[in-house]
Amino acid sequence: MNESTSSTKIKKYRMELQYKGSGYCGWQIQPHQTTVQETVSNALSLLASSRISITGASRTDSGVHALQQVAHFYFPEKKSVPDLKKALNAILPWDIRVTSVAEVSSDFHARKWALKKRYEYHFYTGEVFPPFRHDLALHLHSGFELKPAAEAAAVLVGTHDFSAFTGSGTSVVDKVRSVTLSRFRRRGSILIYRIEANGFLFHMVRNIVGTLIEAGHGKIKPSAIPSIINSLDRGQAGPTAPPQGLYLAKIWY
Numbered sequence: 001m002n003e004s005t006s007s008t009k010i011k012k013y014r015m016e017l018q019y020k021g022s023g024y025c026g027w028q029i030q031p032h033q034t035t036v037q038e039t040v041s042n043a044l045s046l047l048a049s050s051r052i053s054i055t056g057a058s059r060t061d062s063g064v065h066a067l068q069q070v071a072h073f074y075f076p077e078k079k080s081v082p083d084l085k086k087a088l089n090a091i092l093p094w095d096i097r098v099t100s101v102a103e104v105s106s107d108f109h110a111r112k113w114a115l116k117k118r119y120e121y122h123f124y125t126g127e128v129f130p131p132f133r134h135d136l137a138l139h140l141h142s143g144f145e146l147k148p149a150a151e152a153a154a155v156l157v158g159t160h161d162f163s164a165f166t167g168s169g170t171s172v173v174d175k176v177r178s179v180t181l182s183r184f185r186r187r188g189s190i191l192i193y194r195i196e197a198n199g200f201l202f203h204m205v206r207n208i209v210g211t212l213i214e215a216g217h218g219k220i221k222p223s224a225i226p227s228i229i230n231s232l233d234r235g236q237a238g239p240t241a242p243p244q245g246l247y248l249a250k251i252w253y
Contacts, residue, residue, distance in 0.1 A: 149216035
């Protein structure tokens with residue numbers, strides 16, 4: 001069902017969902033690939049007996065997870081389902097769960113209305129990496145020091161041009177973003193890097209994480225972060241961290 005339709009026989013909904021991204025080629029629909037967006041759209045289409053398209057707030061990469069993704073869609077009133085959340089979860093695979101569905105005003109837009117987003121990157125710091133965490137976190141081996149990584153993370157707070165941390169595949173011209181939080185927190189053997197901003201660029205968080213890992217291993221000094229930012233040169237920052245530790249954690253409206 002086309003998003004721009006003005007029919008009075010449809011209603012607009014906001015959906016919140018969680019997913020484990022290991023088995024998907026990211027959020028956005030791609031030809032001949034299994035994606036989260038297409039899987040959820042197919043479930044809605046089955047319930048509506050017509051094609052339903054959905055728009056998400058963030059295009060997570062292949063293998064990236066979501067603790068809170070937000071999407072909107074139109075659904076025909078004549079096909080009203082008493083409990084859309086329950087009906088969807090009965091159809092969707094176990095690694096995608098709808099946590100809420102609510103009717104919203106016709107002008108609501110999951111991506112354009114988002115004010116701030118939080119991403120998290122999870123590390124496992126124990127000596128032996130548990131097999132059931134291999135696609136949910138990155139194993140930090142010995143030699144990583146948290147203090148310099150945390151110092152480097154703190155420097156990222158503020159409004160900057162993040163060209164040095166942007167993947168080459170982006171078509172976005174304006175690469176200025178405002179980061180309001182950039183810090184680590186520990187939960188036993190789990191180390192979590194958390195970053196909040198008004199928006200993120202392609203591979204921005206994974207490139208930042210790769211740079212912070214380099215800082216933790218003494219390959220990049222925290223004092224070098226400002227010059228890396230000012231260089232606008234992707235080659236000056238660290239490598240792109242693997243996707244399995246990354247989570248879309250929270251979206252504010």
